[in-house]
Amino acid sequence: MFPTEPAAVNNGFGALLKNRNFMLLWIGQLVSQLADKVFFVLMIALLEHYPPLPGLADSSMHSTLMLVFTIPAILFGSAGGIFVDRLPKKLIMVGSDVVRGLLTLLIPFLPREFLFLLILVFAISTVTQFFAPAEQAAIPLLVRKENLMAANALFSSTMMGALIVGFAIGEPILSWSKTFLGEQYGQEIIVSVLYLLSAAIMQPIKFREHQSTEVHQESIKPWAEFTASLRYLTKNRLVLNAMLQLVTLYCVFAALTVLTIRLAEDFGLKEKQFGFFLAAAGVGMVLGAGILGHWGVKLHHKPLPLIGFLMMAVVLGVFTFTHNLLLALGLCALLGIGASLIGVPMQTLIQQQAPPTMHGKVFGFQNHAVNIALSLPLAITGPLTDILGLRVVLVTMSIVVAAVGVWAWQNTRRVLQDVI
Numbered sequence: 001m002f003p004t005e006p007a008a009v010n011n012g013f014g015a016l017l018k019n020r021n022f023m024l025l026w027i028g029q030l031v032s033q034l035a036d037k038v039f040f041v042l043m044i045a046l047l048e049h050y051p052p053l054p055g056l057a058d059s060s061m062h063s064t065l066m067l068v069f070t071i072p073a074i075l076f077g078s079a080g081g082i083f084v085d086r087l088p089k090k091l092i093m094v095g096s097d098v099v100r101g102l103l104t105l106l107i108p109f110l111p112r113e114f115l116f117l118l119i120l121v122f123a124i125s126t127v128t129q130f131f132a133p134a135e136q137a138a139i140p141l142l143v144r145k146e147n148l149m150a151a152n153a154l155f156s157s158t159m160m161g162a163l164i165v166g167f168a169i170g171e172p173i174l175s176w177s178k179t180f181l182g183e184q185y186g187q188e189i190i191v192s193v194l195y196l197l198s199a200a201i202m203q204p205i206k207f208r209e210h211q212s213t214e215v216h217q218e219s220i221k222p223w224a225e226f227t228a229s230l231r232y233l234t235k236n237r238l239v240l241n242a243m244l245q246l247v248t249l250y251c252v253f254a255a256l257t258v259l260t261i262r263l264a265e266d267f268g269l270k271e272k273q274f275g276f277f278l279a280a281a282g283v284g285m286v287l288g289a290g291i292l293g294h295w296g297v298k299l300h301h302k303p304l305p306l307i308g309f310l311m312m313a314v315v316l317g318v319f320t321f322t323h324n325l326l327l328a329l330g331l332c333a334l335l336g337i338g339a340s341l342i343g344v345p346m347q348t349l350i351q352q353q354a355p356p357t358m359h360g361k362v363f364g365f366q367n368h369a370v371n372i373a374l375s376l377p378l379a380i381t382g383p384l385t386d387i388l389g390l391r392v393v394l395v396t397m398s399i400v401v402a403a404v405g406v407w408a409w410q411n412t413r414r415v416l417q418d419v420i
Helices: 013-017 020-049 058-086 089-109 114-142 145-181 186-202 213-217 222-235 237-266 271-295 304-321 325-353 356-388 390-419
Strands: none
Touching: 013 020, 013 145, 020 058, 020 089, 020 114, 020 145, 020 186, 058 089, 058 114, 058 356, 089 114, 089 186, 114 145, 114 325, 114 356, 145 186, 145 271, 145 325, 222 237, 222 356, 237 271, 237 304, 237 325, 237 356, 237 390, 271 325, 304 325, 304 390, 325 356, 356 390
């Protein structure tokens, strides 16, 4: 049972390919996602040219950089969504890409001090907090309700694809740019070009904005609008329930990011090869998104999130009982399929249920909640694994994931019964 409006007509990905505005948005965000990943690789590569801050060891520079990259998501995630509801979506997305491209070009001209690099990373990450909710709020403006499932499936699959491909090709792209564009500026130029290319691709998009003139004339009151989004979520339990499921999903993947390093050792791989497991999960998510994009209408009345949570729980529970690498990678792919059965329908539900004038605040709050929630599993998974062991942690996660899935399914049924 997937609680969104059934599709009267749904041609899967075919209808989306004929939607010029949506295709421009999709290609633009794909290029922007790729730019984000290559930019992160660039920051890591540049660290060898920057002396550490006084009292900061060389080995701590990577952690400090990642922390500074994450802080804006925690501080400004909801604020970005508030502005998305007040300003044109295209202006925010195109403007964010242009600003990030220009900031990247500043790197060669700044003093070679680690503090300046951290300030620039903080600024670029802050701008990104406006792009993300604008992108999510833009999809319902460009796509009919009956095609939202396919649209979110396409976005989810390409987002995961950009994550896998971006980190894989980041270093070769940067090496190529140094050779052909110059040792001093080449890397920064290629990243900047990617951001500016994304802006250029999205510039021709024509949006049907739902905002009224009254909304534009009112002054922006961040705290009041933040509390308004909280009040809306407490009243709309269907949207809140979907958001909690998405937060749980991201927390599981955050914990797995840490656990796969230990799994790599158990399967005789090097620590830096832990990405094989995440890549396999990414492939599974792409497959699951493809299935939903093509046959989502036929699966409309199935309890997709419940099936997804149970699939993930089974994979987590049996993972440490296998010693075959190929089987382990297959299980990761199955886990990715289960994740797509949760992520795609729940994102679609939020887009359908939330009113257009609340999209920015809701998606901003969603990004905010996800980024805050991610910090807990990232912080405690490693120490818990050292204390309890990998098998105990994975089996415990399996039980928790299954319980959350059953609870969410029952809660959704109760909410729907109340509405009816």
